[in-house]
Amino acid sequence: MKAVTYRAFGAAETVLQLEDLPDIAPGPGELRVELTYSGVNPSDVKARAGARAGVTELPYPVIIPHSDGSGVIAEVGEGVDPARIGEAVWIWNGQWQRPFGTAATSITLPAEQAVPLPEGLDLKQGAALGIPALTAAHAVFSGGDVTDRTVLVQGGAGTVGLLAVQLARWGGARVIATCASHAADRVRQAEADATLAYADGDLTEQILAANDGRPVDHIVEVEFGANCAVDTEVIAPNGRITAYGSAQQMTPQLPFYPLMFKSVTLEMMLVYLLPPVARRAAIKRIEHAAAAGALHLPIAEVFDLVDTAKAHHAVERGHRAGSILVRTGRD
Known part of the structure; x- marks a missing residue:
């Protein structure tokens, strides 16, 4: 070879x-x-x-x-x-x-x-x-079905984020995505319900406004350290944050009590180490979404x-x- x-x-x-x-x-x-x-x-x-x-x-x-x-x-x-x-x-x-x-x-x-x-x-x-797809599928569905729930995808224009937007949308969720302003069109084409510029100073208020004033149920997080404060503000009681990266702040400070008093589930995922049951579930989600024509993978x-x-x-x-x-x- x-x-x-x-x-x-x-x-x-x-x-x-x-x-x-x-x-x-x-x-x-x-x-x-x-x-x-x-x-x-x-x-x-x-x-x-x-x-x-x-x-x-x-x-x-x-x-x-x-x-x-x-x-x-x-x-x-x-x-x-x-x-x-x-x-x-x-x-x-x-x-x-x-x-x-x-x-x-x-x-x-x-x-x-x-x-x-x-x-x-x-x-x-x-x-x-x-x-990318296994990360997105697990990050979106790690807490189960997302039908009629609101999913926030932080970094929705990235390779994983764009797939997460598509999978959450296919799964029946209301999808709010953040991205750089120059990438907003790409995220809109993935059919996010709301696309927000992550550099805006009032991002917390914009996220809540995009969800009719209500906190979000689930967050797919690409930069946990940088976005932790916003995530803590906008996550709903009994919500879930699934983080697959924190490159900008690799040792972030955790607002433990604000998250605890919302009973938030915080998951740090590494796609290489997905347990067999979780991996099979992610693969099935990918297969079903692809068969439904819901996945677009730009090259x-x-x-x-x-x-x-x-x-x-x-x-x-x-x-x-x-x-x-x-x-x-x-x-």
Whole structure:
């Protein structure tokens, strides 16, 4: 197989290299996927740069980056239904606690980590599911059904946020989303009921006004530390905050008593560690929403495998209008 690898932390153009490696035959319970696209996420870029919190040494001698991808099953190991050969699939956790991810023409991994491509989505969109869609699906529905509830999506124009807006809307919620003012049109196209500029000084009042003066039931939070004060003000009694990031303030102060006296459930989620039951529930939500035509996964740019370093730079620059992919095979 052709694979992009790195053997040290560092800048993308310095440490990433394209090389030939042998395909890995699937063992019991595994399968091998011939990959078509690889999805590049901020976590992949941080891992390559050595910028993940608490990680000071390369965990494996050789790493093929990226956890998300899509392709077609080419081989199966013992205990895996041979009828799956030829099935189009999307990948989750391709490089989580494993050395070899999806920045290659082939990947071998446990069979449950290759999920049949949902109806209505192609392989390009499938490579954009993994981390973003699973994060969004769990963050929106971690407290259960959202029908007739109000969901606030902080950071609604981001890759996860945009999917969260769509999934909450599909789930029957009233959706309020915050974003940068220049990205408001994109969030409106995702059918948020109200789109607010997060830089406005009166954001608390705007959120409450957008919900007819009432607090919100559930918050999907991309920057918990930066938004904690606003979240505390606008969350309803017995509400829920599911946070999947806090990059701007990594050690935030928690207003414990204001949250406690509203009996708020605060969840810190890491998509890689979703329990099997929660992951299966998130996958089902994604499948049903896709089949209903409710998911639009914008792709900002697609790079060739040899240009994977450029794909990493595109993620590092930020302000993307969609996912960054690497083409690893023929579509």
